[in-house]
Amino acid sequence: AAGVIQSPRHLIKEKRETATLKCYPIPRHDTVYWYQQGPGQDPQFLISFYEKMQSDKGSIPDRFSAQQFSDYHSELNMSSLELGDSALYFCASSRPSGGSTEAFFGQGTRLTVV
Amino acid sequence: DAKTTQPNSMESNEEEPVHLPCNHSTISGTDYIHWYRQLPSQGPEYVIHGLTSNVNNRMASLAIAEDRKSSTLILHRATLRDAAVYYCILSYSTLTFGKGTMLLVSP
Numbered sequence: 001a002a003g004v005i006q007s008p009r010h011l012i013k014e015k016r017e018t019a020t021l022k023c024y025p026i027p028r029h030d031t032v033y034w035y036q037q038g039p040g041q042d043p044q045f046l047i048s049f050y051e052k053m054q055s056d057k058g059s060i061p062d063r064f065s066a067q068q069f070s071d072y073h074s075e076l077n078m079s080s081l082e083l084g085d086s087a088l089y090f091c092a093s094s095r096p097s098g099g100s101t102e103a104f105f106g107q108g109t110r111l112t113v114v
Numbered sequence: 115d116a117k118t119t120q121p122n123s124m125e126s127n128e129e130e131p132v133h134l135p136c137n138h139s140t141i142s143g144t145d146y147i148h149w150y151r152q153l154p155s156q157g158p159e160y161v162i163h164g165l166t167s168n169v170n171n172r173m174a175s176l177a178i179a180e181d182r183k184s185s186t187l188i189l190h191r192a193t194l195r196d197a198a199v200y201y202c203i204l205s206y207s208t209l210t211f212g213k214g215t216m217l218l219v220s221p
Contacts, residue, residue, distance in 0.1 A: 004157075033208065042201070043158060043211045056208045090157045092209075100146055100165070103209055105157030 002026055004093050004106035012112045013081050021076040021109045025093030031055070032074040033103060034066060035090040043090060049074060050096060081113045118202045123216040126192045134187040134215055136202030141182050145204040149176065149187045150211075153198045158211070161187065161200070192219045 005024040013019050025032050031050045035043040036059075045058035049068035060066070063081075068074045078085060088110050092103040119137040126132045138147070149161040162169055162176045164185075169176040175188040189196055201214035 035211075042199075042213060043152075045208055045210055048208055058208070058210075088155075092157070100163075102148070102160035102163060104160065108155075108157050 004091055004104050006089075006091050006106035006109050008109060009107065010110045010112075012114060014114055015081055015083060017081050017113075019078045019081060019111060021078070021089050021091075021111070023074045023076070023091030023093075023106060025072050025074070025091075026104055029093035029095055029104070030072055031094045031096055032068055032072070033092040033094075034060075034074070034076050035092065035105075037088040037090065037108075038084075039087070041087075046076070078111075083113050086111060086113045118204060118212050120200070120202055120213065120215045122213070123218065125218045125220065126189075127220050128193060129191050132189040132192045132196070132217065132219075134189075134200050134202075134217065135184065136186070137184045138202070138204050139183045141204055142206075144206045146206065147176065147178060147182075147185050148203040148205055148209065149174070150201045150203065150209070151196075151198040152201070152214075158201065159198075192217075194219050194221065 007022045033048040034046040037043045046060040047066050048056045052068045064078050066076045088108045090108045092105045094103040148163040150158040152158045164176045177186045197219045199214040199216050
């Protein structure tokens, strides 16, 4: 079965550079979530989209932005990268649920800022 | 999102049942109880979820207290591949991860 696809899997950037992470949800899933997981930390919710509109916002820095496109894929844009942005970034997708269905996570993008 | 409380870690032997507890005394009526697990360097994986009644699937069982203020994830026969961090999450929409339970499984 198709899963959530994230690209790239690994990314190395220098401080102050920009990065774009991509997420391709499971077909017919119209809700996408982004999470950040630092070393030894639990996943932190950043932002979510439903039907191409932002649906919820978590601890996403102002330097980051995201959007969901007409084909439901999503991109997380990160600017002025800092060392502390080094983390695993997970994308998840689900059908609109009201809490009653599961979310499926991708394998993540490991971002290293040097 | 309502807060959950889980043990930091638990240990089990292979082939034995495992009961992972979760307290959520401030749960609201619309909150579903979700369980996810995360293996090292992998994305979280859905395990099970429920609202009021106990639930069973191929991976686990979820026992929900009658007052819904606590729940227990039951792995009927632990395997080495079940070693992971297990998260109990209350959610109506967005999944907010707290501190989960690291399950260690010994051969």
